[in-house]
Amino acid sequence: MIDVDIEVRRGRYALAARFATPAPVVALFGRSGSGKTTIVQALAGLVTPVSGRIRVGDATLFDAAAAVNLPPERRRIGYVFQDALLFPHLTVRGNLEYGERLVPAAERYVDRAHIVGLLGLGPLLDRRPASLSGGERQRVAIGRALLASPRLLLMDEPLASLDIPRKAEILAYVEILRDELAIPIVYVSHSIEEVTRLADYLVLVSEGRTVASGTVAELMGRADLEPITGRFQAGSVIEARVAEHDLDGGLTALDFDGGRLLVPVVDSLPGERVRVRLRARDVALALAPPPGTSFLNVLEGTVTAVSARKGALVDVTLAVGGAVVISRISQQSCDRLALAPGRRAYALVKAVALDRHALGFA
Amino acid sequence: MDGAGADTWGIIGLSLKVAFWSVAASLPPAVGVAWVLARARFPGKVVLDAVVHLPLVLPPVVVGFGLLLLFGRNGPVGSLLAPLGITFAFKWTGAALAAAVMGFPLLVRAVRLSLESMDVRLESAARTLGAGRWRVFLTVTLPIILPGIATGMLLSFARSLGEFGATITFVSNIPGETQTLPLAIYGFTQVPGGEAEALRLSAVSVAISLVALAASEWLARRGHRAGARP
Numbered sequence: 115m116i117d118v119d120i121e122v123r124r125g126r127y128a129l130a131a132r133f134a135t136p137a138p139v140v141a142l143f144g145r146s147g148s149g150k151t152t153i154v155q156a157l158a159g160l161v162t163p164v165s166g167r168i169r170v171g172d173a174t175l176f177d178a179a180a181a182v183n184l185p186p187e188r189r190r191i192g193y194v195f196q197d198a199l200l201f202p203h204l205t206v207r208g209n210l211e212y213g214e215r216l217v218p219a220a221e222r223y224v225d226r227a228h229i230v231g232l233l234g235l236g237p238l239l240d241r242r243p244a245s246l247s248g249g250e251r252q253r254v255a256i257g258r259a260l261l262a263s264p265r266l267l268l269m270d271e272p273l274a275s276l277d278i279p280r281k282a283e284i285l286a287y288v289e290i291l292r293d294e295l296a297i298p299i300v301y302v303s304h305s306i307e308e309v310t311r312l313a314d315y316l317v318l319v320s321e322g323r324t325v326a327s328g329t330v331a332e333l334m335g336r337a338d339l340e341p342i343t344g345r346f347q348a349g350s351v352i353e354a355r356v357a358e359h360d361l362d363g364g365l366t367a368l369d370f371d372g373g374r375l376l377v378p379v380v381d382s383l384p385g386e387r388v389r390v391r392l393r394a395r396d397v398a399l400a401l402a403p404p405p406g407t408s409f410l411n412v413l414e415g416t417v418t419a420v421s422a423r424k425g426a427l428v429d430v431t432l433a434v435g436g437a438v439v440i441s442r443i444s445q446q447s448c449d450r451l452a453l454a455p456g457r458r459a460y461a462l463v464k465a466v467a468l469d470r471h472a473l474g475f476a
Numbered sequence: 477m478d479g480a481g482a483d484t485w486g487i488i489g490l491s492l493k494v495a496f497w498s499v500a501a502s503l504p505p506a507v508g509v510a511w512v513l514a515r516a517r518f519p520g521k522v523v524l525d526a527v528v529h530l531p532l533v534l535p536p537v538v539v540g541f542g543l544l545l546l547f548g549r550n551g552p553v554g555s556l557l558a559p560l561g562i563t564f565a566f567k568w569t570g571a572a573l574a575a576a577v578m579g580f581p582l583l584v585r586a587v588r589l590s591l592e593s594m595d596v597r598l599e600s601a602a603r604t605l606g607a608g609r610w611r612v613f614l615t616v617t618l619p620i621i622l623p624g625i626a627t628g629m630l631l632s633f634a635r636s637l638g639e640f641g642a643t644i645t646f647v648s649n650i651p652g653e654t655q656t657l658p659l660a661i662y663g664f665t666q667v668p669g670g671e672a673e674a675l676r677l678s679a680v681s682v683a684i685s686l687v688a689l690a691a692s693e694w695l696a697r698r699g700h701r702a703g704a705r706p
Contacts, residue, residue: 158600158604159603159604160600160603160604185603185608186600186603186604187604187605187606187607187608188606190606191604192604192605193600193601193604195597195601199595199597199598199600199601201598201601201602201616201620202620203616203619203620203622212602212605212607212615213605213606213607216605216606216611217606258605259604262604262605
């Protein structure tokens with residue numbers, strides 16, 4: 115349980131953040147400079163808010179009214195910085211031990227051998243940070259934070275300084291952590307791909323304020339938040355479960371509250387949860403199921419909203435069962451189909467639009 | 477000045493002792509002042525900065541005279557310390573004090589530079605890992621700025637070995653007590669036929685300086701390897 119309600123002021127800069135959730139993985143999402151980092155710094159105790167409170171689990175880390183303000187070293191909050199910040203004068207082993215040694219034995223719940231194995235750090239132990247690649251450094255930084263047995267792990271854009279293959283590598287490690295260790299994570303990012311892949315709960319941050327929070331599916335389906343979630347990335351997120359694989363056809367069927375989706379074959383067992391990001395521009399609309407179509411996914415739903423016009427385009431929101439699907443079409447098409455709230459419509463999605471970048475394993 | 481009676485080893489030993497103690501005693505306050513100048517923000521910082529750098533720009537004789545006024549037997553500080561058995565006037569400790577004051581700005585500058593070039597977020601990282609301020613300083617900050625400290629120590633050591641004006645003004649030129657190498661060399665140049673002895677001691681100075689330079693280079697290299705930024 116993370117409960118944050120704070121106000122930070124630094125000179126002219128002001129930030130107000132408020133969210134509370136029991137979700138294990140919380141993403142702070144917003145543009146660079148929106149205030150995400152200040153929020154995590156306040157969580158870690160590196161920045162002191164002028165008012166409010168911060169609670170993690172059953173511990174109060176900060177409460178202005180009660181004059182509680184634990185120093186960073188007593189908060190037990192792991193912090194993975196964007197650029198790793200390994201101690202240059204220590205070996206990888208020295209870095210890993212740094213926080214581990216400071217945790218009283220009784221409160222240590224993370225096993226070094228386990229973490230070293232999980233993050234593949236074994237071959238790196240005797241090396242110096244200067245000789246590591248960016249991805250290796252980030253893995254060591256994650257391991258170092260975890261070995262301090264934190265009650266919460268903060269990850270501040272841990273992938274931002276990495277190239278694309280390294281990003282995928284670290285993202286996979288973060289998924290393993292999320293699934294194997296029961297440590298709550300606050301993940302800061304400005305990448306919607308990372309956020310939809312990893313997080314259960316999303317907090318949108320814009321211009322020094324937390325503007326909305328909720329499950330990833332809820333927020334990504336809200337057209338009014340699009341200026342923050344990103345115009346070109348607009349779309350919705352569907353929580354689904356792997357139903358079956360059709361290996362010959364190279365497809366996997368996913369079941370969700372509202373029907374079935376066919377996507378290029380995914381590497382998961384039937385029953386596993388999957389999160390699918392449907393980009394609005396990949397979704398077409400029809401008033402009747404089209405005969406003879408290449409669209410493998412035809413989802414029947416009801417129009418719930420039609421956005422204001424943006425240039426030649428509008429966003430049409432559809433409720434498909436319990437899921438939300440957004441389609442970006444031209445104003446002209448919208449007029450021709452006379453789409454308005456309450457109208458039945460079919461969302462058409464090509465299976466190939468749902469490549470592995472659109473899928474996250476939850 | 478009875479130059480011929482001077483014992484070369486005695487002079488070298490005294491010079492090294494004075495230089496060693498001047499560096500050793502000024503190191504902790506220098507690191508403290510460097511830290512304050514690099515990290516703290518407070519009104520009057522400019523004044524502190526100027527005072528620290530004063531010995532660098534003042535004529536050494538003025539510094540020596542100032543020390544004499546302050547730490548002399550009847551000076552405000554000297555008269556306070558005398559009952560505790562701490563005296564500086566005309567003692568080798570006074571020579572060390574003079575050398576320490578003259579070398580202080582060099583030491584502070586070197587340490588401050590390395591503090592300012594270090595990534596302070598490393599200290600934040602250490603604190604989130606459970607280390608308190610002092611532990612962070614001792615286990616992260618200090619090892620990382622070690623090359624800067626080594627450089628500063630060398631500079632102030634060299635300055636101490638060469639210190640002349642402040643020393644001779646403050647504690648005079650007493651063989652066996654305050655007569656360090658430069659003072660002895662000066663003494664020999666003032667007596668007829670002392671050139672040979674002066675030359676010999678000058679050669680010794682050059683040798684000591686070279687050894688110190690090599691040692692610090694070695695230290696800095698080691699420190700640099702260990703403290704290299706990722």
